[in-house]
Amino acid sequence: RPGMFMENVAQGIGAAKAAGIYPNMMPSQEMPMSMIATKDIGQVAEELLVAGPKNETVDLNGPSYTVKQMVEKMGRALNKTLPIVDVPAAGWLDAMTQGGVPKAWAESYVEMYNGLLAGKITPKGDRKLTGKTEVDEVIKSLVA
Numbered sequence: 001r002p003g004m005f006m007e008n009v010a011q012g013i014g015a016a017k018a019a020g021i022y023p024n025m026m027p028s029q030e031m032p033m034s035m036i037a038t039k040d041i042g043q044v045a046e047e048l049l050v051a052g053p054k055n056e057t058v059d060l061n062g063p064s065y066t067v068k069q070m071v072e073k074m075g076r077a078l079n080k081t082l083p084i085v086d087v088p089a090a091g092w093l094d095a096m097t098q099g100g101v102p103k104a105w106a107e108s109y110v111e112m113y114n115g116l117l118a119g120k121i122t123p124k125g126d127r128k129l130t131g132k133t134e135v136d137e138v139i140k141s142l143v144a
Contacts, residue, residue: 036062040131
């Protein structure tokens with residue numbers, strides 16, 4: 001079970017490029033979140049499949065970053081200073097759909113954010129594995 005994907009930062013790239021801002025839907029710009037790159041998820045999945053069947057749940061984590069840290073890194077990659085605009089929960093769905101996210105996806109993201117805020121999204125597996133990819137590498141590939 002992977003935690004937050006590093007690639008979720010891509011949700012703000014359009015606003016960053018077009019309007020020079022980064023919309024934040026997390027409760028705090030300073031809350032560290034463990035994130036994992038999708039390529040690390042694929043690598044771990046391959047290793048687990050090759051190892052053979054096992055009755056366990058594996059939590060996949062990675063380095064922790066705050067929204068502020070991610071946005072600073074994205075700004076450097078785009079050669080821009082990006083102010084963070086906090087979006088209140090009541091505006092999440094509209095903000096995402098107005099930004100071009102299909103409604104069904106936006107609804108799924110709203111559900112995910114609500115689950116995160118309610119403490120429902122936490123590691124609960126039998127063991128934990130950690131990805132190695134840093135968010136700078138992911139951001140660089142996303143803004144290219």
